[in-house]
Amino acid sequence: MxxxxxxxxxxxxxxxxxxxxxxxxxxxxxxxxxxxxxxxxxxxxxxxxxxxxxxxxxxxxxxxxxxxxxxxxxxxxxxxxxxxxxxxxxxxxxxxxxxxxxxxxxxxxxxxxxxxxxxxxxxxxxxxAAFVLAYREDTVNKPITSYADMWDVEGFPGRRGLRQFARDTIQIALLADGVPLADIPQVLSEEAGWQRAFAKLEEIRPHIDVWWSSAAQTPTLLESGELDICPTFNSRAQSVIDAGVPVRIVWNGGFFxxxxxxxxxxxxxxxxxxxxxxxxxxxxxxxxxxxxxxxxxxxxxxxxxxxxxxxxxxxxxxxxxxxxxPLDFRFWGPLQETAAERFNTWLLG
CATH class of the missing domain: 3.40.190.10 (Periplasmic binding protein-like II)
Structure with missing residues:
Protein backbone atom coordinates (compact mmCIF):
# COMPACT_ATOMS: atom_id res chain seq x y z
CA MET A 1 0.00 0.00 0.00
CA ALA A 129 14.03 13.92 14.49
CA ALA A 130 16.99 11.60 14.98
CA PHE A 131 20.69 11.90 14.25
CA VAL A 132 21.76 8.50 12.93
CA LEU A 133 24.44 6.68 10.96
CA ALA A 134 23.74 6.04 7.28
CA TYR A 135 25.72 4.07 4.73
CA ARG A 136 25.55 2.84 1.16
CA GLU A 137 24.82 -0.86 1.00
CA ASP A 138 26.21 -1.17 -2.52
CA THR A 139 29.72 0.02 -1.64
CA VAL A 140 30.20 -1.05 2.00
CA ASN A 141 31.06 -4.74 1.98
CA LYS A 142 28.92 -5.85 4.96
CA PRO A 143 26.21 -4.45 7.24
CA ILE A 144 27.23 -1.70 9.67
CA THR A 145 25.62 -2.03 13.08
CA SER A 146 27.28 0.65 15.25
CA TYR A 147 29.62 3.62 15.34
CA ALA A 148 32.39 1.22 16.36
CA ASP A 149 32.07 -0.23 12.85
CA MET A 150 32.55 3.22 11.36
CA TRP A 151 35.89 3.43 13.15
CA ASP A 152 36.90 0.02 11.76
CA VAL A 153 38.36 1.33 8.52
CA GLU A 154 39.89 -2.00 7.49
CA GLY A 155 36.79 -4.08 8.17
CA PHE A 156 34.45 -1.53 6.58
CA PRO A 157 36.31 0.30 3.79
CA GLY A 158 34.66 3.34 2.25
CA ARG A 159 34.65 7.14 2.14
CA ARG A 160 33.62 8.62 5.47
CA GLY A 161 32.12 11.91 6.60
CA LEU A 162 31.49 13.56 9.97
CA ARG A 163 29.56 16.62 11.02
CA GLN A 164 31.61 19.72 11.74
CA PHE A 165 29.71 20.30 14.97
CA ALA A 166 31.14 19.68 18.43
CA ARG A 167 28.23 18.21 20.33
CA ASP A 168 27.17 15.55 17.84
CA THR A 169 30.67 14.48 16.80
CA ILE A 170 32.01 14.27 20.35
CA GLN A 171 29.05 12.09 21.27
CA ILE A 172 29.67 9.86 18.25
CA ALA A 173 33.33 9.43 19.21
CA LEU A 174 32.40 8.29 22.71
CA LEU A 175 29.73 5.96 21.34
CA ALA A 176 32.37 4.44 19.05
CA ASP A 177 34.57 3.99 22.11
CA GLY A 178 31.89 1.99 23.89
CA VAL A 179 30.27 4.64 26.09
CA PRO A 180 26.47 4.24 26.32
CA LEU A 181 24.61 7.39 25.27
CA ALA A 182 23.07 7.86 28.72
CA ASP A 183 26.54 7.80 30.33
CA ILE A 184 28.10 10.50 28.14
CA PRO A 185 27.29 13.41 30.51
CA GLN A 186 28.94 11.54 33.37
CA VAL A 187 32.01 10.70 31.27
CA LEU A 188 32.36 14.33 30.17
CA SER A 189 32.00 15.61 33.73
CA GLU A 190 35.76 14.97 34.04
CA GLU A 191 38.63 16.17 31.88
CA ALA A 192 39.64 12.58 31.21
CA GLY A 193 36.36 12.09 29.37
CA TRP A 194 37.08 14.94 26.97
CA GLN A 195 40.56 13.61 26.36
CA ARG A 196 39.05 10.20 25.66
CA ALA A 197 36.67 11.68 23.08
CA PHE A 198 39.40 13.61 21.26
CA ALA A 199 41.75 10.62 21.32
CA LYS A 200 39.02 8.61 19.58
CA LEU A 201 38.53 11.39 17.04
CA GLU A 202 42.26 11.34 16.33
CA GLU A 203 41.93 7.70 15.30
CA ILE A 204 39.35 8.45 12.61
CA ARG A 205 40.58 11.87 11.54
CA PRO A 206 42.92 10.70 8.73
CA HIS A 207 40.04 8.72 7.23
CA ILE A 208 37.45 11.53 7.10
CA ASP A 209 36.93 12.66 3.50
CA VAL A 210 34.28 15.32 4.18
CA TRP A 211 33.54 17.42 7.25
CA TRP A 212 30.03 18.60 6.46
CA SER A 213 28.43 21.63 8.10
CA SER A 214 24.93 21.74 6.58
CA ALA A 215 22.50 18.83 6.81
CA ALA A 216 21.30 19.71 3.32
CA GLN A 217 24.70 18.55 1.98
CA THR A 218 24.35 14.97 3.17
CA PRO A 219 21.74 13.63 0.73
CA THR A 220 23.88 14.77 -2.19
CA LEU A 221 27.04 13.34 -0.62
CA LEU A 222 25.39 9.94 -0.19
CA GLU A 223 23.50 9.93 -3.48
CA SER A 224 26.53 10.92 -5.57
CA GLY A 225 28.75 8.35 -3.86
CA GLU A 226 31.11 11.03 -2.59
CA LEU A 227 30.52 9.44 0.82
CA ASP A 228 29.76 5.83 1.65
CA ILE A 229 29.38 6.22 5.44
CA CYS A 230 27.93 9.37 6.97
CA PRO A 231 26.09 10.31 10.17
CA THR A 232 23.15 12.59 9.34
CA PHE A 233 19.55 13.26 10.25
CA ASN A 234 17.19 10.39 9.57
CA SER A 235 14.94 12.47 7.31
CA ARG A 236 17.93 13.39 5.11
CA ALA A 237 18.96 9.75 4.76
CA GLN A 238 15.36 8.71 4.15
CA SER A 239 15.01 11.20 1.30
CA VAL A 240 17.88 9.42 -0.47
CA ILE A 241 16.32 6.01 0.21
CA ASP A 242 12.98 7.28 -1.14
CA ALA A 243 14.80 8.34 -4.31
CA GLY A 244 15.89 4.73 -4.85
CA VAL A 245 19.50 4.96 -3.66
CA PRO A 246 20.68 1.86 -1.73
CA VAL A 247 21.26 3.60 1.61
CA ARG A 248 20.56 2.02 5.00
CA ILE A 249 19.93 3.75 8.33
CA VAL A 250 21.58 2.41 11.49
CA TRP A 251 19.29 3.32 14.40
CA ASN A 252 21.61 1.83 17.02
CA GLY A 253 23.39 4.65 18.83
CA GLY A 254 21.19 7.37 17.36
CA PHE A 255 20.04 10.31 19.45
CA PHE A 256 16.80 12.17 18.95
CA PRO A 326 17.27 11.52 23.76
CA LEU A 327 19.79 14.28 23.23
CA ASP A 328 20.50 15.60 26.73
CA PHE A 329 19.96 19.29 25.99
CA ARG A 330 20.09 20.22 29.69
CA PHE A 331 23.65 18.88 29.80
CA TRP A 332 24.81 20.26 26.47
CA GLY A 333 23.13 23.68 26.67
CA PRO A 334 25.63 25.30 29.09
CA LEU A 335 28.56 23.56 27.36
CA GLN A 336 27.86 24.51 23.74
CA GLU A 337 30.38 27.34 23.53
CA THR A 338 33.13 25.54 25.44
CA ALA A 339 32.65 22.36 23.41
CA ALA A 340 32.66 24.28 20.13
CA GLU A 341 35.88 26.11 21.06
CA ARG A 342 37.68 22.88 22.00
CA PHE A 343 36.42 21.04 18.93
CA ASN A 344 37.30 23.78 16.47
CA THR A 345 40.76 24.16 17.99
CA TRP A 346 41.30 20.42 17.59
CA LEU A 347 39.94 20.39 14.03
CA LEU A 348 42.24 23.21 12.94
CA GLY A 349 45.23 21.82 14.81
Whole structure:
Protein backbone atom coordinates (compact mmCIF):
# COMPACT_ATOMS: atom_id res chain seq x y z
CA MET A 1 0.00 0.00 0.00
CA UNK A 2 1.43 3.38 -1.01
CA UNK A 3 0.91 6.05 1.63
CA UNK A 4 -0.98 9.13 0.49
CA UNK A 5 -1.10 12.15 2.74
CA UNK A 6 -4.21 13.41 0.97
CA UNK A 7 -5.93 10.10 1.55
CA UNK A 8 -4.93 10.19 5.19
CA UNK A 9 -6.50 13.61 5.64
CA UNK A 10 -9.69 12.46 4.02
CA UNK A 11 -9.74 9.42 6.29
CA UNK A 12 -9.96 11.49 9.44
CA UNK A 13 -13.40 10.69 10.67
CA UNK A 14 -13.26 11.38 14.39
CA UNK A 15 -16.02 13.73 15.57
CA UNK A 16 -15.06 17.37 15.83
CA UNK A 17 -13.88 18.26 19.31
CA UNK A 18 -12.83 21.83 18.54
CA UNK A 19 -15.40 24.59 18.61
CA UNK A 20 -15.69 27.68 16.48
CA UNK A 21 -13.23 30.55 16.76
CA UNK A 22 -12.64 32.16 20.12
CA UNK A 23 -14.36 35.56 20.22
CA UNK A 24 -13.28 37.71 17.31
CA UNK A 25 -10.18 35.67 16.49
CA UNK A 26 -10.30 34.78 12.81
CA UNK A 27 -6.58 34.27 12.09
CA UNK A 28 -3.53 32.79 13.77
CA UNK A 29 -0.04 33.54 12.52
CA UNK A 30 2.47 30.72 13.01
CA UNK A 31 6.23 31.10 12.84
CA UNK A 32 7.23 27.85 11.15
CA UNK A 33 10.29 26.25 9.57
CA UNK A 34 9.36 27.07 5.96
CA UNK A 35 9.77 25.06 2.76
CA UNK A 36 8.68 21.43 2.89
CA UNK A 37 7.63 21.85 6.52
CA UNK A 38 5.17 24.60 5.63
CA UNK A 39 3.67 22.45 2.87
CA UNK A 40 3.30 19.42 5.15
CA UNK A 41 1.99 21.43 8.10
CA UNK A 42 -0.52 23.22 5.86
CA UNK A 43 -2.01 19.93 4.71
CA UNK A 44 -1.87 18.24 8.10
CA UNK A 45 -2.69 21.07 10.52
CA UNK A 46 -3.39 24.53 9.10
CA UNK A 47 -6.10 23.84 6.53
CA UNK A 48 -7.97 21.17 8.60
CA UNK A 49 -8.02 23.53 11.60
CA UNK A 50 -9.55 26.30 9.49
CA UNK A 51 -12.18 23.92 8.12
CA UNK A 52 -13.12 22.83 11.63
CA UNK A 53 -12.99 26.15 13.48
CA UNK A 54 -13.13 28.96 10.95
CA UNK A 55 -9.74 30.24 12.19
CA UNK A 56 -7.34 30.75 9.29
CA UNK A 57 -3.72 29.80 10.05
CA UNK A 58 -1.09 31.90 8.28
CA UNK A 59 2.49 30.53 8.25
CA UNK A 60 5.45 32.91 8.34
CA UNK A 61 8.95 31.47 7.93
CA UNK A 62 11.33 32.11 10.83
CA UNK A 63 14.94 31.34 11.72
CA UNK A 64 16.01 27.79 12.52
CA UNK A 65 16.63 28.88 16.11
CA UNK A 66 13.93 31.47 16.91
CA UNK A 67 15.09 32.27 20.46
CA UNK A 68 16.19 35.82 19.64
CA UNK A 69 13.02 36.44 17.61
CA UNK A 70 10.78 35.22 20.44
CA UNK A 71 12.58 37.51 22.87
CA UNK A 72 12.13 40.47 20.52
CA UNK A 73 8.43 39.70 20.04
CA UNK A 74 7.82 39.54 23.79
CA UNK A 75 9.93 42.54 24.75
CA UNK A 76 8.55 44.83 22.04
CA UNK A 77 4.96 43.59 22.14
CA UNK A 78 5.05 43.38 18.34
CA UNK A 79 3.57 39.90 17.89
CA UNK A 80 4.49 39.12 14.30
CA UNK A 81 3.33 35.57 15.03
CA UNK A 82 0.99 34.19 17.67
CA UNK A 83 2.77 30.85 18.17
CA UNK A 84 5.74 28.91 16.81
CA UNK A 85 5.98 25.48 15.20
CA UNK A 86 8.95 23.09 15.00
CA UNK A 87 10.85 24.63 17.90
CA UNK A 88 13.49 22.35 19.42
CA UNK A 89 12.86 21.35 23.02
CA UNK A 90 16.31 22.68 23.90
CA UNK A 91 15.32 26.11 22.56
CA UNK A 92 12.02 25.93 24.43
CA UNK A 93 13.90 25.13 27.65
CA UNK A 94 16.05 28.25 27.22
CA UNK A 95 12.98 30.40 26.52
CA UNK A 96 11.24 29.09 29.65
CA UNK A 97 14.29 29.88 31.76
CA UNK A 98 14.02 33.47 30.51
CA UNK A 99 10.24 33.64 31.17
CA UNK A 100 9.40 34.13 27.49
CA UNK A 101 6.68 31.49 26.93
CA UNK A 102 3.01 31.05 27.76
CA UNK A 103 1.89 27.84 29.51
CA UNK A 104 -0.03 25.41 27.32
CA UNK A 105 -3.25 23.51 27.96
CA UNK A 106 -2.30 19.85 27.75
CA UNK A 107 -5.44 18.44 29.33
CA UNK A 108 -6.90 16.85 26.19
CA UNK A 109 -6.79 13.09 25.77
CA UNK A 110 -4.46 13.42 22.77
CA UNK A 111 -2.03 15.66 24.65
CA UNK A 112 -2.06 13.35 27.64
CA UNK A 113 -1.14 10.41 25.39
CA UNK A 114 2.12 12.10 24.32
CA UNK A 115 5.01 10.82 26.50
CA UNK A 116 6.14 13.08 29.33
CA UNK A 117 9.65 13.17 27.84
CA UNK A 118 8.17 14.99 24.84
CA UNK A 119 6.27 17.74 26.64
CA UNK A 120 6.26 20.09 29.60
CA UNK A 121 4.07 22.96 30.78
CA UNK A 122 5.24 25.25 27.95
CA UNK A 123 6.09 22.83 25.13
CA UNK A 124 4.57 19.82 23.39
CA UNK A 125 6.27 17.90 20.62
CA UNK A 126 4.65 17.49 17.24
CA UNK A 127 7.50 15.43 15.85
CA UNK A 128 10.85 13.86 16.59
CA ALA A 129 14.03 13.92 14.49
CA ALA A 130 16.99 11.60 14.98
CA PHE A 131 20.69 11.90 14.25
CA VAL A 132 21.76 8.50 12.93
CA LEU A 133 24.44 6.68 10.96
CA ALA A 134 23.74 6.04 7.28
CA TYR A 135 25.72 4.07 4.73
CA ARG A 136 25.55 2.84 1.16
CA GLU A 137 24.82 -0.86 1.00
CA ASP A 138 26.21 -1.17 -2.52
CA THR A 139 29.72 0.02 -1.64
CA VAL A 140 30.20 -1.05 2.00
CA ASN A 141 31.06 -4.74 1.98
CA LYS A 142 28.92 -5.85 4.96
CA PRO A 143 26.21 -4.45 7.24
CA ILE A 144 27.23 -1.70 9.67
CA THR A 145 25.62 -2.03 13.08
CA SER A 146 27.28 0.65 15.25
CA TYR A 147 29.62 3.62 15.34
CA ALA A 148 32.39 1.22 16.36
CA ASP A 149 32.07 -0.23 12.85
CA MET A 150 32.55 3.22 11.36
CA TRP A 151 35.89 3.43 13.15
CA ASP A 152 36.90 0.02 11.76
CA VAL A 153 38.36 1.33 8.52
CA GLU A 154 39.89 -2.00 7.49
CA GLY A 155 36.79 -4.08 8.17
CA PHE A 156 34.45 -1.53 6.58
CA PRO A 157 36.31 0.30 3.79
CA GLY A 158 34.66 3.34 2.25
CA ARG A 159 34.65 7.14 2.14
CA ARG A 160 33.62 8.62 5.47
CA GLY A 161 32.12 11.91 6.60
CA LEU A 162 31.49 13.56 9.97
CA ARG A 163 29.56 16.62 11.02
CA GLN A 164 31.61 19.72 11.74
CA PHE A 165 29.71 20.30 14.97
CA ALA A 166 31.14 19.68 18.43
CA ARG A 167 28.23 18.21 20.33
CA ASP A 168 27.17 15.55 17.84
CA THR A 169 30.67 14.48 16.80
CA ILE A 170 32.01 14.27 20.35
CA GLN A 171 29.05 12.09 21.27
CA ILE A 172 29.67 9.86 18.25
CA ALA A 173 33.33 9.43 19.21
CA LEU A 174 32.40 8.29 22.71
CA LEU A 175 29.73 5.96 21.34
CA ALA A 176 32.37 4.44 19.05
CA ASP A 177 34.57 3.99 22.11
CA GLY A 178 31.89 1.99 23.89
CA VAL A 179 30.27 4.64 26.09
CA PRO A 180 26.47 4.24 26.32
CA LEU A 181 24.61 7.39 25.27
CA ALA A 182 23.07 7.86 28.72
CA ASP A 183 26.54 7.80 30.33
CA ILE A 184 28.10 10.50 28.14
CA PRO A 185 27.29 13.41 30.51
CA GLN A 186 28.94 11.54 33.37
CA VAL A 187 32.01 10.70 31.27
CA LEU A 188 32.36 14.33 30.17
CA SER A 189 32.00 15.61 33.73
CA GLU A 190 35.76 14.97 34.04
CA GLU A 191 38.63 16.17 31.88
CA ALA A 192 39.64 12.58 31.21
CA GLY A 193 36.36 12.09 29.37
CA TRP A 194 37.08 14.94 26.97
CA GLN A 195 40.56 13.61 26.36
CA ARG A 196 39.05 10.20 25.66
CA ALA A 197 36.67 11.68 23.08
CA PHE A 198 39.40 13.61 21.26
CA ALA A 199 41.75 10.62 21.32
CA LYS A 200 39.02 8.61 19.58
CA LEU A 201 38.53 11.39 17.04
CA GLU A 202 42.26 11.34 16.33
CA GLU A 203 41.93 7.70 15.30
CA ILE A 204 39.35 8.45 12.61
CA ARG A 205 40.58 11.87 11.54
CA PRO A 206 42.92 10.70 8.73
CA HIS A 207 40.04 8.72 7.23
CA ILE A 208 37.45 11.53 7.10
CA ASP A 209 36.93 12.66 3.50
CA VAL A 210 34.28 15.32 4.18
CA TRP A 211 33.54 17.42 7.25
CA TRP A 212 30.03 18.60 6.46
CA SER A 213 28.43 21.63 8.10
CA SER A 214 24.93 21.74 6.58
CA ALA A 215 22.50 18.83 6.81
CA ALA A 216 21.30 19.71 3.32
CA GLN A 217 24.70 18.55 1.98
CA THR A 218 24.35 14.97 3.17
CA PRO A 219 21.74 13.63 0.73
CA THR A 220 23.88 14.77 -2.19
CA LEU A 221 27.04 13.34 -0.62
CA LEU A 222 25.39 9.94 -0.19
CA GLU A 223 23.50 9.93 -3.48
CA SER A 224 26.53 10.92 -5.57
CA GLY A 225 28.75 8.35 -3.86
CA GLU A 226 31.11 11.03 -2.59
CA LEU A 227 30.52 9.44 0.82
CA ASP A 228 29.76 5.83 1.65
CA ILE A 229 29.38 6.22 5.44
CA CYS A 230 27.93 9.37 6.97
CA PRO A 231 26.09 10.31 10.17
CA THR A 232 23.15 12.59 9.34
CA PHE A 233 19.55 13.26 10.25
CA ASN A 234 17.19 10.39 9.57
CA SER A 235 14.94 12.47 7.31
CA ARG A 236 17.93 13.39 5.11
CA ALA A 237 18.96 9.75 4.76
CA GLN A 238 15.36 8.71 4.15
CA SER A 239 15.01 11.20 1.30
CA VAL A 240 17.88 9.42 -0.47
CA ILE A 241 16.32 6.01 0.21
CA ASP A 242 12.98 7.28 -1.14
CA ALA A 243 14.80 8.34 -4.31
CA GLY A 244 15.89 4.73 -4.85
CA VAL A 245 19.50 4.96 -3.66
CA PRO A 246 20.68 1.86 -1.73
CA VAL A 247 21.26 3.60 1.61
CA ARG A 248 20.56 2.02 5.00
CA ILE A 249 19.93 3.75 8.33
CA VAL A 250 21.58 2.41 11.49
CA TRP A 251 19.29 3.32 14.40
CA ASN A 252 21.61 1.83 17.02
CA GLY A 253 23.39 4.65 18.83
CA GLY A 254 21.19 7.37 17.36
CA PHE A 255 20.04 10.31 19.45
CA PHE A 256 16.80 12.17 18.95
CA UNK A 257 15.44 15.66 19.53
CA UNK A 258 11.84 16.72 20.04
CA UNK A 259 10.36 19.59 18.01
CA UNK A 260 7.04 21.21 18.75
CA UNK A 261 4.78 24.08 19.60
CA UNK A 262 5.33 27.12 21.86
CA UNK A 263 3.47 30.37 22.45
CA UNK A 264 5.37 33.62 23.10
CA UNK A 265 4.49 35.12 26.47
CA UNK A 266 1.78 37.75 26.28
CA UNK A 267 0.51 36.63 22.88
CA UNK A 268 -2.88 38.37 22.48
CA UNK A 269 -4.25 35.25 20.80
CA UNK A 270 -2.85 32.79 23.34
CA UNK A 271 -6.21 31.10 23.96
CA UNK A 272 -6.78 30.42 20.26
CA UNK A 273 -3.17 29.26 19.97
CA UNK A 274 -3.76 26.76 22.80
CA UNK A 275 -6.86 25.55 20.98
CA UNK A 276 -4.84 25.06 17.81
CA UNK A 277 -2.04 23.20 19.61
CA UNK A 278 -4.55 20.84 21.20
CA UNK A 279 -5.90 20.16 17.72
CA UNK A 280 -2.38 19.39 16.45
CA UNK A 281 -1.84 16.72 19.13
CA UNK A 282 -4.26 14.53 17.17
CA UNK A 283 -2.61 11.28 16.06
CA UNK A 284 -4.44 11.40 12.71
CA UNK A 285 -2.99 14.78 11.86
CA UNK A 286 0.49 13.96 13.07
CA UNK A 287 0.38 10.90 10.81
CA UNK A 288 -0.14 13.10 7.76
CA UNK A 289 2.68 15.51 8.63
CA UNK A 290 5.28 13.00 9.76
CA UNK A 291 4.85 10.51 6.94
CA UNK A 292 5.52 13.28 4.43
CA UNK A 293 8.62 14.56 6.19
CA UNK A 294 10.22 11.30 7.35
CA UNK A 295 10.07 12.36 11.00
CA UNK A 296 8.54 10.59 13.98
CA UNK A 297 5.16 11.47 15.48
CA UNK A 298 5.09 12.22 19.20
CA UNK A 299 1.67 10.61 19.67
CA UNK A 300 2.13 6.81 19.72
CA UNK A 301 -1.30 6.34 18.17
CA UNK A 302 -0.27 8.10 14.97
CA UNK A 303 1.13 4.85 13.59
CA UNK A 304 -2.41 3.47 13.49
CA UNK A 305 -3.14 5.98 10.71
CA UNK A 306 0.00 5.39 8.67
CA UNK A 307 1.16 2.91 6.09
CA UNK A 308 2.96 0.10 7.93
CA UNK A 309 6.00 0.18 5.68
CA UNK A 310 6.41 3.93 6.08
CA UNK A 311 5.98 3.65 9.86
CA UNK A 312 9.02 1.40 10.12
CA UNK A 313 11.23 4.14 8.63
CA UNK A 314 10.45 6.72 11.33
CA UNK A 315 12.43 7.40 14.52
CA UNK A 316 9.57 6.95 17.00
CA UNK A 317 8.54 3.59 15.57
CA UNK A 318 8.99 1.44 18.72
CA UNK A 319 11.76 -0.80 17.37
CA UNK A 320 13.77 2.21 16.19
CA UNK A 321 13.18 4.30 19.29
CA UNK A 322 14.34 1.46 21.53
CA UNK A 323 17.81 1.60 19.93
CA UNK A 324 18.29 5.32 20.54
CA UNK A 325 18.20 7.85 23.35
CA PRO A 326 17.27 11.52 23.76
CA LEU A 327 19.79 14.28 23.23
CA ASP A 328 20.50 15.60 26.73
CA PHE A 329 19.96 19.29 25.99
CA ARG A 330 20.09 20.22 29.69
CA PHE A 331 23.65 18.88 29.80
CA TRP A 332 24.81 20.26 26.47
CA GLY A 333 23.13 23.68 26.67
CA PRO A 334 25.63 25.30 29.09
CA LEU A 335 28.56 23.56 27.36
CA GLN A 336 27.86 24.51 23.74
CA GLU A 337 30.38 27.34 23.53
CA THR A 338 33.13 25.54 25.44
CA ALA A 339 32.65 22.36 23.41
CA ALA A 340 32.66 24.28 20.13
CA GLU A 341 35.88 26.11 21.06
CA ARG A 342 37.68 22.88 22.00
CA PHE A 343 36.42 21.04 18.93
CA ASN A 344 37.30 23.78 16.47
CA THR A 345 40.76 24.16 17.99
CA TRP A 346 41.30 20.42 17.59
CA LEU A 347 39.94 20.39 14.03
CA LEU A 348 42.24 23.21 12.94
CA GLY A 349 45.23 21.82 14.81
Missing amino acids: QFSATTAVAAISAPAIIGRAYGQTDTLTVGDAGGAYTRAWTEAFYEPFERETGIRVVPVERRDNPAAEVRAVVETGNYRWDLCASVGQDVSHTLVENDLLEPLDLSSDDALAIPDTMKDDHFVASDV TNFGWVIPKGSPKADAARQFIAFCCSPERQAVACAQMGIGPSHPGAFDFMDAERSRTLPTFPENLAQMG
